[in-house]
Amino acid sequence: MEELLDLKDRLRQGDIAGALMIVEDEDLRGALEEAYEPALNAASLDVAEGIYEPEALASLVDRDDIIQQALAQVIP
16 A cells, blocks of 8 residues: 555656556556555445445446556556
């Protein structure tokens, strides 16, 4: 998770080259997969004033598609 936060900071600063040096594609995918569950839990509280449990929200989205979209935004 620390790796993902460092990556996020570098990207915010516009340091794409530095961000890409932090992790390889597979490491990045692993970090995104690791961050998925906590993000889903947080989203379940935000969506529709918390009426969805994380499991219900998970059934409404495609986990792999979300991770692929995140990868596409990080790695041009």
